[in-house]
Amino acid sequence: MNASTLTGWRKAAIITLLLLPGIGLIFLLVGSVIVMAIAQSFGYFNLAGESVLSLDHWSGQLANRLLWVSVIYSLKIAFVSAIVSVALAYPIALWLRNPFPGSASISALLKAPMMVPGLVAAFLFINIISFHGFLNEALVGLGLISTPMRLQNDRYGFGVMFLQVWKNMPFALLLLTGAVQSIHSDILDAARDLGAGALSRFRKIVLPLTLKAMQGALVIIFIGAAGDYSFQMIAGPTKVSSLAQYMYTVQHEFGQWNDAAVVAIVLMTVALTGSLFLAAMVQFIVAGRRS
Amino acid sequence: MAGLCIERVSKVFPNGYRVLDDIEIDVPSGEFLTLLGPSGCGKTTLLKAIAGFHPITSGRMLIDGRDITALPPERRDTAMCFQSYALFPHLTVAGNILFGPHQNRVDKNECATRLETVLRQVDLVAHSSKLPSALSGGQQQRVALARAMAMRPGIILFDEPLSNLDAKLRDQVRLEMRALQAQHGFTAIYVTHDQAEALAMSDRIVVMKGGRAEQIGSPGEIYYNPKNRFVADFIGAANVMKAEIIGRNDNGAWRINTALGELQIESGTEPAARNVYVCWRPEDAEIVPEGTTQQTNVFSAGVVSQAFLGNVTDFFVRVTPDHPPYRVQARGMQKLGQSVELRVNPARLSFLEAVE
Numbered sequence A: 001m002n003a004s005t006l007t008g009w010r011k012a013a014i015i016t017l018l019l020l021p022g023i024g025l026i027f028l029l030v031g032s033v034i035v036m037a038i039a040q041s042f043g044y045f046n047l048a049g050e051s052v053l054s055l056d057h058w059s060g061q062l063a064n065r066l067l068w069v070s071v072i073y074s075l076k077i078a079f080v081s082a083i084v085s086v087a088l089a090y091p092i093a094l095w096l097r098n099p100f101p102g103s104a105s106i107s108a109l110l111k112a113p114m115m116v117p118g119l120v121a122a123f124l125f126i127n128i129i130s131f132h133g134f135l136n137e138a139l140v141g142l143g144l145i146s147t148p149m150r151l152q153n154d155r156y157g158f159g160v161m162f163l164q165v166w167k168n169m170p171f172a173l174l175l176l177t178g179a180v181q182s183i184h185s186d187i188l189d190a191a192r193d194l195g196a197g198a199l200s201r202f203r204k205i206v207l208p209l210t211l212k213a214m215q216g217a218l219v220i221i222f223i224g225a226a227g228d229y230s231f232q233m234i235a236g237p238t239k240v241s242s243l244a245q246y247m248y249t250v251q252h253e254f255g256q257w258n259d260a261a262v263v264a265i266v267l268m269t270v271a272l273t274g275s276l277f278l279a280a281m282v283q284f285i286v287a288g289r290r291s
Numbered sequence B: 001m002a003g004l005c006i007e008r009v010s011k012v013f014p015n016g017y018r019v020l021d022d023i024e025i026d027v028p029s030g031e032f033l034t035l036l037g038p039s040g041c042g043k044t045t046l047l048k049a050i051a052g053f054h055p056i057t058s059g060r061m062l063i064d065g066r067d068i069t070a071l072p073p074e075r076r077d078t079a080m081c082f083q084s085y086a087l088f089p090h091l092t093v094a095g096n097i098l099f100g101p102h103q104n105r106v107d108k109n110e111c112a113t114r115l116e117t118v119l120r121q122v123d124l125v126a127h128s129s130k131l132p133s134a135l136s137g138g139q140q141q142r143v144a145l146a147r148a149m150a151m152r153p154g155i156i157l158f159d160e161p162l163s164n165l166d167a168k169l170r171d172q173v174r175l176e177m178r179a180l181q182a183q184h185g186f187t188a189i190y191v192t193h194d195q196a197e198a199l200a201m202s203d204r205i206v207v208m209k210g211g212r213a214e215q216i217g218s219p220g221e222i223y224y225n226p227k228n229r230f231v232a233d234f235i236g237a238a239n240v241m242k243a244e245i246i247g248r249n250d251n252g253a254w255r256i257n258t259a260l261g262e263l264q265i266e267s268g269t270e271p272a273a274r275n276v277y278v279c280w281r282p283e284d285a286e287i288v289p290e291g292t293t294q295q296t297n298v299f300s301a302g303v304v305s306q307a308f309l310g311n312v313t314d315f316f317v318r319v320t321p322d323h324p325p326y327r328v329q330a331r332g333m334q335k336l337g338q339s340v341e342l343r344v345n346p347a348r349l350s351f352l353e354a355v356e
Helices: A003-041 A057-061 A065-095 A105-114 A117-128 A134-141 A158-181 A185-193 A197-208 A210-227 A230-235 A243-253 A258-287 B045-053 B095-102 B109-121 B137-150 B168-186 B195-201 B220-226 B231-232
Strands: B003-012 B018-027 B032-036 B058-063 B078-081 B157-158 B186-190 B205-208 B211-218 B241-247 B256-258 B261-265 B277-279 B285-288 B298-308 B314-319 B327-332 B339-344 B350-354
Touching: A057 A258, A065 A158, A065 A197, A065 A210, A065 A243, A065 A258, A105 A158, A105 B211, A117 A134, A117 A230, A117 B195, A134 B168, A158 A210, A158 A230, A185 A197, A185 B058, A185 B078, A197 A210, A197 A258, A210 A258, A243 A258, A243 B078, A258 B109, B003 B045, B018 B045, B018 B211, B032 B045, B032 B195, B045 B078, B045 B157, B045 B186, B078 B137, B095 B137, B137 B157, B137 B168, B168 B195, B186 B195, B195 B220, B205 B220, B205 B231, B211 B220, B211 B231, B231 B241, B231 B277, B231 B350, B285 B327, B314 B339
Parallel strands: B032 B186, B032 B205, B078 B157, B157 B186
Antiparallel strands: B003 B018, B003 B058, B205 B211, B241 B256, B241 B277, B256 B261, B277 B350, B285 B339, B298 B314, B298 B339, B314 B327
């Protein structure tokens, strides 16, 4: 080993030691939970029996139709919520790009749902759409319908998707507004000068230049929506469970901690791979437009 | 290339501020016209109005006789080089250059031809696959120019394109741009606040102030025959003084009475009034040997200060202590406080506006 290598090792060691309090804590907190869940899914940390290595929990759950129904349902909710939230946030971010009288108030108002806890939002939503809620009462009162409609806990999860979008669109707006505002006006003017109409400017300039912010918004919203519990419990369909709801049922109703750990691992995998797939898909679509 | 006609164009902001006031300019096809003026004079607003980014309040604009006043930027026969270059950071040099042709659905072979041609013209062939961030300021400026040229527009609009370059590179790119314009003959409207740049590059200059065109003319006309004190002072250095017209002598020169005594002006233009301002450039006075009384326009003045600039020395001289100092450029050095005989070339004195 020569002197320079030793210096390199020493430097690396110092950097590692300096980073350890921060990164080490993150690894400890996040890693320990994940490791414990993985271990539990293979029979360890068994709270209701003997702790032994076993693949029974995995084979049992993977053969369970309810798990796959929950996976598909959670994927659907997460994909739709993330994409619709971002799709709605873009035009608003572009509209608010250049300040105008009242734009700050509108922006603040649009971000207000971020301050409302999810459970509160879900209950308010139920108040509106329930059988004798504000919407039905108003429609009946106006004579537009003769009997109230059954809107609560719809079988497709539209209510949950609506709540997810309502709650997450402001977050997407927050990320995208900054990204859109960072595009110099001259760049958009140049595109216009070179013959690009509004749609072309959006597709060829705005989208690529805000890609990272969009991917960030999609990933974070996707992960949150995939793991949703509260909206699903209040406003979700009664015949289908989200993965989080299913995991709770397995653990709470049946006392199967190890099976619940399997569902937890599946949930984390779905959230991670689904969000990465979404980000990659967007990257592919937008990159494909570059020329 | 195309000709541009700006007819009585005005623009008033909602708060009542008149940023463009009755502008009237006729730009023949192939001309290099510069809009010159201090910050806030309206030159960039006029350029962006021509591009279609700023709607005008009144008047109209025509390109080759076609009224473009109400057309959006993408439908005008113009292309703009922005002060910030406005290159698309996510696209390569080639991607930037072909953005316009692709938008206008130019066929593939034609796109390839245009790309090759403009890359060669701006000497960036080796950089076509690089992103703008990998280029120097001068190269980015040339990409912006190439992108505009690839559109084959009738008119290219330049918004202070050299202002972000260092002095040496600015001189170089200035020459390159002028050569390209001369070679390809596109009509160019160029905005700058740098009078040296305007004088060096333009066929004609529009000097603007407060939204109005103060004077339109060739660099020589603007420099040697400024219309008023603002133009005289903005373009180069000028010595301005009040004068009373006495009359004309036998050879047609105007005789005027000034603080420097009686002077003669050989001017092709008539004075605007009996009492007018006149001006002369520092380099239009020469230090003459003492006792050169037989010549006209000679006066004595004391050297107040001097600065050696290399090729020339800048002198500030006063006729009497209560006179404002005059600036003179000559060779050599003088002793401070020394009295010198100066002669102003009668052909280089020019009439400005009337004294109010």
